[in-house]
Amino acid sequence: xxxxxxxxxxxxxxxxxxxxxxxxxxxxxxxxxxxxxxxxxxxxxxxxxxxxxxxxxxxxxxxxxxxxxxxxxxxxxxxxxxxxxxxxxxxxxxxxxxxxxxxxxxxxxxxxxxxxxxxxxxxxxxxxxxxxxxxxxxxxxxxxxxxxxxxxxxxxxxxxxxxxxxxxxxxxxxxxxxxxxx
Numbered sequence: 001x002x003x004x005x006x007x008x009x010x011x012x013x014x015x016x017x018x019x020x021x022x023x024x025x026x027x028x029x030x031x032x033x034x035x036x037x038x039x040x041x042x043x044x045x046x047x048x049x050x051x052x053x054x055x056x057x058x059x060x061x062x063x064x065x066x067x068x069x070x071x072x073x074x075x076x077x078x079x080x081x082x083x084x085x086x087x088x089x090x091x092x093x094x095x096x097x098x099x100x101x102x103x104x105x106x107x108x109x110x111x112x113x114x115x116x117x118x119x120x121x122x123x124x125x126x127x128x129x130x131x132x133x134x135x136x137x138x139x140x141x142x143x144x145x146x147x148x149x150x151x152x153x154x155x156x157x158x159x160x161x162x163x164x165x166x167x168x169x170x171x172x173x174x175x176x177x178x179x180x181x182x
């Protein structure tokens with residue numbers, strides 16, 4: 001059975017369309033990013049995973065988003081320049097897009113329907129995110145919306161959304177999930 005994931009298009013930074021059907025048979029990590037966020041250093045382990053596993057079938061969809069405290073204010077070109085200069089990223093970046101609300105891109109409407117919010121995990125950053133999320137929405141646990149930058153979704157080789165990781169979840173957990181699917 002074909003999955004809806006493959007029917008979705010996203011817009012590349014240059015304005016051209018990317019059909020996710022190009023990723024059939026691949027494991028895909030989708031992440032909403034920002035250049036001025038406390039989680040921005042996650043670009044480094046994401047790039048490491050891309051280099052390590054791209055030849056084994058990993059693709060990364062980097063979707064810059066400025067919806068969280070205005071932490072991705074630049075143009076698509078400025079964001080790309082920042083990422084390549086500071087983190088030597090080689091995976092493709094898409095056009096800056098909304099992941100929540102009336103202008104959210106269809107990819108995020110689908111991802112959130114498939115995998116709602118589960119947990120911020122444990123530790124000081126997780127506690128901080130709980131406070132921020134609760135201030136924005138007292139029912140944030142029931143709401144599938146993206147809570148912050150660097151929320152990650154993993155899609156398996158058949159187009160199933162198999163995991164959602166909030167930005168506070170250890171990157172090793174994300175990598176373990178990806179490795180289990182390759």
